[in-house]
Amino acid sequence: MAGIYVHIPFCKKACHYCDFHFTTTQYYRDEIIKQLANEIEQRKNYLTERTVNTIYFGGGTPSILNEEELSLLMNSIHKKFSIAEKTEITLEANPDDLSIEKLLMLKKTGINRLSIGVQSFRDEDLKWMNRAHDAIHAKQAVINAASAGFNNISIDLIYGLPTSKLADWKKNLEEAVTLPVQHLSCYCLTVEDNTALHHFIKKGKVIEKKDEVSSEEFLMAHEFLTGNGFEHYEISNYGLRNFHSRHNSSYWDNEPYLGIGPSAHSYNGISRQWNVANNIQYLNSMKEGKLLFEKEELSIEQQFNEYLMTRLRTSSGISMEYIESFFGEIYADELRQKISAYEIPSHFEIKNNNLQLTIEGMLKLNSIVIEWMK
Ligand code: SF4
Numbered sequence: 001m002a003g004i005y006v007h008i009p010f011c012k013k014a015c016h017y018c019d020f021h022f023t024t025t026q027y028y029r030d031e032i033i034k035q036l037a038n039e040i041e042q043r044k045n046y047l048t049e050r051t052v053n054t055i056y057f058g059g060g061t062p063s064i065l066n067e068e069e070l071s072l073l074m075n076s077i078h079k080k081f082s083i084a085e086k087t088e089i090t091l092e093a094n095p096d097d098l099s100i101e102k103l104l105m106l107k108k109t110g111i112n113r114l115s116i117g118v119q120s121f122r123d124e125d126l127k128w129m130n131r132a133h134d135a136i137h138a139k140q141a142v143i144n145a146a147s148a149g150f151n152n153i154s155i156d157l158i159y160g161l162p163t164s165k166l167a168d169w170k171k172n173l174e175e176a177v178t179l180p181v182q183h184l185s186c187y188c189l190t191v192e193d194n195t196a197l198h199h200f201i202k203k204g205k206v207i208e209k210k211d212e213v214s215s216e217e218f219l220m221a222h223e224f225l226t227g228n229g230f231e232h233y234e235i236s237n238y239g240l241r242n243f244h245s246r247h248n249s250s251y252w253d254n255e256p257y258l259g260i261g262p263s264a265h266s267y268n269g270i271s272r273q274w275n276v277a278n279n280i281q282y283l284n285s286m287k288e289g290k291l292l293f294e295k296e297e298l299s300i301e302q303q304f305n306e307y308l309m310t311r312l313r314t315s316s317g318i319s320m321e322y323i324e325s326f327f328g329e330i331y332a333d334e335l336r337q338k339i340s341a342y343e344i345p346s347h348f349e350i351k352n353n354n355l356q357l358t359i360e361g362m363l364k365l366n367s368i369v370i371e372w373m374k
Contacts (some may be wrong), residue, residue: 002047003054003250004081006036006073007261008062009279012096013132016200017158019192021263021277022060028283032262033069035286037076039260042291044080046258046266052081054247055089057111063093063102070109088113088152088246095141096133103148113152114145115185115245120158121175128163130196139179146180152243154183159221160214161189162206169217170224177228182243186221187236188214215363222359235313235362252310271297304331305373312369317348317356331374338372 010029011022055077057065065073077083090113091106098116106114118138120126126134133141145153155176159169176184191198191208200206222232230238234252237245250257259266263277276282276292285292298306304327311318324332339348339355347361347368361368 001053001250001255002049002051003056003247003255003257004040004047004052004077005056005058005247005257005259005264006040006062007259007264007275008036008057008059008065009262010064011059011061011132012064012094013130014196016128016130016196017189017192019195020060023279028279031283032279033065033072035283036261037072038286039291040073040076041080043258043260043266046268047081047256048268049256050082051084052077053084053087054250055083055087056247057091059092061094061097061117062091063097063106067105067109070106070111074110090115090154090245090247092117093141094132095137098141098144100144100148103145103150107149112150113154113245114150115154115156115183116141116145118142118155118157118176120161120164121172122164122168125158125161125163125168128161129158139175142179142181151180151182153181154185154239154245155179155181156185156187158187158189159217160209162209166213166216166220170220173221173224177225183237183239183245184225184230185237186218186225188218218363219359231315232359233315235365252314254307254310271295300327301374303327305369308373309369312357312365313362315356317351317354319354321353334374335372342368342371 007021009022009032010026011024014022014024057073089111091111092115093106094117117131118141119129119131121135121138123135126138142153142155157172157176164172189209191201197206201208221238225238226232230240231244232238233244234248237248239245254269256268257266259275262275262279262282265272265274273293273295276285281292304323307323307327308318320332320336323335342348344364346358347364348355348357350356357365357368
């Protein structure tokens with residue numbers, strides 16, 4: 001099973017915490033969209049499979065695209081790939097873009113799943129994040145999406161915000177489950193270098209929330225959402241049955257994918273590569289027919305470490321049988337020894353022959369991975 005990711009590197013506003021690749025200017029937008037279509041055609045042979053099971057428009061803000069732009073990209077994909085009957089086609093959208101008119105256009109163009117960047121239903125949080133929408137937009141966008149006929153809707157929420165208390169986070173979760181959403185991604189606020197947030201913290205204008213408080217919020221989301229019928233299938237992701245993100249799951253399942261656009265990553269099972277994260281350089285290199293990218297061949301040791309890192313995030317966990325057959329007995333034996341020497345057995349459990357982290361274990365994910373990796 002293969003997937004395609006298309007990166008749309010434009011946003012209306014820069015959110016204070018964001019370190020994704022984007023620009024708030026619309027310079028070269030037409031040319032870049034044309035080159036994205038061109039890259040889809042040029043790199044059609046990157047995936048050995050022609051049939052694509054998932055397509056994901058991420059960014060940036062893909063909901064900024066108009067009908068002509070989105071149709072151009074979809075047509076390029078259709079021309080060069082075979083789209084499976086039930087292909088999941090997701091578009092990341094910001095609430096302020098989701099008028100009924102826009103939503104009907106998205107549906108007509110073939111989008112069948114929306115990932116809406118709600119982040120919070122509280123104006124205070126949204127202002128602090130410098131989001132382009134307010135709380136009314138956030139709620140209305142989801143309602144509009146359902147009215148336009150979308151029945152596979154995900155929303156993103158952020159916890160660990162210095163502006164909100166535990167009770168505020170609970171209210172956000174309560175608000176979310178009153179809406180017609182089938183999936184939620186709950187991310188902890190992280191402070192990335194070179195973001196406005198990083199600068200504010202360095203200047204003492206913002207005080208980071210303590211890890212213990214963010215952990216409480218993580219546990220609250222787990223308890224509340226699983227109590228409301230959502231399956232906690234990946235550390236940050238919850239879905240109703242049959243509504244897990246197939247595109248993101250394919251990353252965790254080591255499936256190949258083709259990444260299109262500036263900063264997009266691709267993986268073919270042997271190597272990873274990532275396009276230059278600069279719009280002008282991307283544009284010029286595409287025009288010259290020499291896409292700028294970096295590439296890394298993964299050693300068996302790196303593949304093993306990635307397997308641990310990604311699979312321990314999921315509710316499926318790691319399979320010792322797979323480790324033995326794919327990486328060899330030495331890897332499996334060494335890992336077994338590390339697992340038996342691990343001091344807190346309540347951090348993991350064995351289910352269906354797989355080792356899975358418990359919810360307490362997930363809070364310690366990073367230290368567990370470091371301890372168990374090669
Ligand atoms: S809209 Fe998304 S990609 Fe754009 S700045 Fe905000 S968080 Fe980053």
